[in-house]
Amino acid sequence: MIELKSENKHRQQIDHIQKDVANRKAAIALKRPSSLSNTLRDEKYKQKSERLDISHLNKVLSIDPETQTALVEPRITMQELCKTTLRYGFVPLVVPEFTSITVGGAIMGSALESSSHRYGQFSDCCLEYELILGDGTMVKASPEEKSDLFNGISSSFGSLAMLTLAKIRLMKAKSAVHVTYKRFSDAHSLIEFLKKPCDAEYIEGVMLSEKSGIAIIGTLTDDKPTFRMNRAWSPWYYDRLVDESRESDVIPLQDYLFRWDRAAFWMARYLLSLPLMLQMLSRKDLPSIPEKMRKFAANLTPDRVPSALFRGLFGWTLSSKRLYHLWHSIPNNFAEQIFFVQDFYTPVSKAEEVYNHFQKTTGIFPVMFCSIKRASSPQFLSPHFGDQDFINIGLYGVPLSSRPVPELTAELEREIVAAGGRKMLYAMTYYPEQEFAKIYDDERYRALRKKYYSEKAFVPLYNKVANVL
Numbered sequence: 001m002i003e004l005k006s007e008n009k010h011r012q013q014i015d016h017i018q019k020d021v022a023n024r025k026a027a028i029a030l031k032r033p034s035s036l037s038n039t040l041r042d043e044k045y046k047q048k049s050e051r052l053d054i055s056h057l058n059k060v061l062s063i064d065p066e067t068q069t070a071l072v073e074p075r076i077t078m079q080e081l082c083k084t085t086l087r088y089g090f091v092p093l094v095v096p097e098f099t100s101i102t103v104g105g106a107i108m109g110s111a112l113e114s115s116s117h118r119y120g121q122f123s124d125c126c127l128e129y130e131l132i133l134g135d136g137t138m139v140k141a142s143p144e145e146k147s148d149l150f151n152g153i154s155s156s157f158g159s160l161a162m163l164t165l166a167k168i169r170l171m172k173a174k175s176a177v178h179v180t181y182k183r184f185s186d187a188h189s190l191i192e193f194l195k196k197p198c199d200a201e202y203i204e205g206v207m208l209s210e211k212s213g214i215a216i217i218g219t220l221t222d223d224k225p226t227f228r229m230n231r232a233w234s235p236w237y238y239d240r241l242v243d244e245s246r247e248s249d250v251i252p253l254q255d256y257l258f259r260w261d262r263a264a265f266w267m268a269r270y271l272l273s274l275p276l277m278l279q280m281l282s283r284k285d286l287p288s289i290p291e292k293m294r295k296f297a298a299n300l301t302p303d304r305v306p307s308a309l310f311r312g313l314f315g316w317t318l319s320s321k322r323l324y325h326l327w328h329s330i331p332n333n334f335a336e337q338i339f340f341v342q343d344f345y346t347p348v349s350k351a352e353e354v355y356n357h358f359q360k361t362t363g364i365f366p367v368m369f370c371s372i373k374r375a376s377s378p379q380f381l382s383p384h385f386g387d388q389d390f391i392n393i394g395l396y397g398v399p400l401s402s403r404p405v406p407e408l409t410a411e412l413e414r415e416i417v418a419a420g421g422r423k424m425l426y427a428m429t430y431y432p433e434q435e436f437a438k439i440y441d442d443e444r445y446r447a448l449r450k451k452y453y454s455e456k457a458f459v460p461l462y463n464k465v466a467n468v469l
Contacts, residue, residue, distance in 0.1 A: 002084045005059035010073070013056060014130075014138060014164055021162065022136025026050040027459050030158065038101050038324060039109070039426045040341055041467045042332040045459055048469055057164060058102075060084045068170045069127065074104025074163045082257060090170035091253065093118075093125040097260040098320040104163050109426050110155040110382050112392060114202035114218065117371035121384055122168075123154035124375065130165035134457025138164070143377065152448050155381040155425060159461040160454050174220040177202065177256040179249045181241070184213040187359075191352045194371050194391060202256075205369035206241055207359070208302040214241050218256060229255040229262065232315035236263040238366075239305045264320045265396055266366060267341075269300060271314070290338050297398035302366065336428050340364060340405055342412070343424040344393045345372065345383035350419045351391040358393060358412055363400030369393060380441050381461070383422035390421065406430055425465045436462050 021028060029043070031051035037043070057073035063085060064070070070090075072081060078092075079099035085091055096111035105111070106122040107129075119125055128142040129150060139161075141150035152160050184190040190205050190213035202218030227249045229237060237259040240246055251259070263269070271277050273296045279289060306314075327335060340362055346354045351369075359367055370392040375385045384390055399408055410430040416423055417439055423429075431439070440461070449455050463469065 002060075002087055004063075004084075005061050005073070007061055010057075010059075010061055010165070014132070017052070017054060017162070017164065018132055018136045018138055020052055021132050021134070021457065024050050024052075024457065028052050028162070028457055029459055030054060036100075036321075036324075037328070038098065038105055038320075040327065040336075040428055042328065044467050045463045045469060049459060052162075054162070054164070061165070063088045063090065063170070065090070068172070070168050070170055072103050072166055072168055074107070074166065075102050077102055078106070079258065082254060085170055086173055086254070089173055091173040091257070092122075093169050093171055094120070094122045095257045096122060097258060098264070099258050099261050100319075100321040100324075103166055103168075104158075107153060107163060107166060108155070108157050110384070110424060112370055112372055112384075114204040114216070114370060116392075117198055117203055117373060117389075118201070120373040120375060121154065121382065123379065123382065124373070125169045126166050127169060128167040129153060129163055131161035132164055133161050134453030134455070147377075148448060149452055151377050151379050152381060152445070154375075154379040155383065157425065157461055157464045159458050159464060160448055161452060161458070173253060174222050176221050176223055176225050176250050176252050177218040178221040178223060179251055179256070180217045180219075181246055181248060182215040182217065183244065184215070185211050187213060187355055188352055189213070190215060190369065191355065191391065194369055195348050195351070198371075203371060207355075207365065207367040207369070208242060209365050212244075212302060216241070220253070221250065223250045225252045225255075226250045227255075228252060229259060232262075232318075233308070233311040234262070234315070235311070236266070236268070236305065238263065238266045238269075242303045242305060261320045262315070263318050264323045265368065265394075267339075267396055268318045268323060269304060269306075270296070270398065271318070272304065272306060272310070291402075293338050293398045294400055294402070298363075298400055337405055338398060339396075340399045340409065341396050342394075342409065342427045344395075344412070344416045344421055345390045345423070346393050346416065346419060346421045347386060347388050348391055349388060350421070351393070354416065354419050354421070355393055357415070358395060361401065361412065362395055362397075362408065364395045364397040366397075367393060367395060380444055383424055385422075386420065392424075429465045429467075431466065433462055433466070436466070 027049050029046040029049035031053040058075040061071040078101050094113050096106050111122045200217045200219045205215045207213045372384050372390040374389050379385050
């Protein structure tokens with residue numbers, strides 16, 4: 001059995017952190033190399049901050065089978081969390097798709113997944129937070145106690161309080177997921193399908209090309225698996241989708257939960273152009289690469305997948321964690337000129353309109369769709385805060401447009417707000433500060449910062465997501 005951390009040990013560690021927060025001499029930021037971050041920007045905003053290491057808060061304290069809940073620390077990864085809960089026969093209601101995403105990152109950064117049509121974001125599966133305020137005091141926040149702080153935490157990126165423990169909901173697990181593939185010839189049909197109520201535990205969609213879409217419907221089962229992805233050389237999950245003859249798979253539960261981890265959805269396809277990657281890593285003739293990457297992207301057809309030889313040689317390097325490390329090894333201002341990686345939470349009533357415009361503007365395929373139940377509480381910073389459900393539109397690739405990627409991104413940032421949606425803030429963000437303040441209810445946010453002593457203790461949200469001092 002995996003060892004759980006005792007509450008006494010947790011308390012001892014929290015006591016030290018409380019003292020560090022209370023005795024700080026500058027605003028606090030987590031001590032963590034940017035190469036371990038699941039955000040895309042570097043961490044320039046931390047330059048004047050005091051770094052605090054909480055990497056040791058990375059365990060499960062308890063699992064209660066009767067209430068189907070767990071007490072978990074913020075630095076535990078989704079992979080380790082699921083390993084632990086599955087030993088007890090449970091799985092979190094929402095499991096973000098990358099193994100190295102942490103519980104704290106999923107809460108503070110608004111993580112979703114294919115069960116979000118039922119349960120919303122990971123934060124919606126949390127019943128209570130243990131938090132350290134800016135004055136060093138430890139409090140608990142829940143829908144009944146300090147509810148304003150509880151609801152403000154989602155998508156606050158650690159700017160209101162420091163998370164030290166979360167009580168999360170679990171559900172009974174089975175050994176595998178039976179996945180059914182339903183194909184569509186246009187985006188309209190796929191989006192209409194995703195709008196409908198779905199009884200399955202998991203559902204998502206992908207537009208592979210203009211005339212090829214697929215809905216992926218998953219149901220928990222104890223049937224014998226027919227496909228596994230537990231080896232570095234295993235086929236990428238994307239490979240399964242482009243095989244039009246495939247109707248279903250039975251996938252081990254852990255493999256399913258992290259099916260998009262290897263290759264980071266399909267972003268590792270750009271590594272198929274090894275000359276470009278070597279040129280990028282050697283930093284030789286960098287100005288010529290964006291145009292070369294656009295030409296390469298224009299020739300990436302849906303069935304362009306890596307060979308078994310490529311997977312055998314390089315598969316071990318292609319986990320999302322290593323790809324993020326690769327991303328952060330490239331100069332930040334260079335990477336943002338090539339890749340467009342954004343998620344747009346779009347009201348269901350506008351999903352088709354936004355998809356059509358955004359896809360044509362960027363020229364990017366594939367396009368990811370994920371249905372999200374709207375927040376049932378006033379999580380005013382969160383992208384799923386609104387009066388209707390959402391479909392997340394994920395665009396991950398190299399735009400075919402010759403326009404600068406930051407300029408293109410800024411335009412679509414404005415347009416998603418005009419459509420009644422929001423983007424996820426892990427990605428490159430270009431809002432002017434005044435515009436950002438209007439979108440994210442700055443008056444309400446500042447009131448919370450003042451009430452809970454955050455003003456001088458934690459870096460403001462805008463500084464973090466815009467990466468400014």
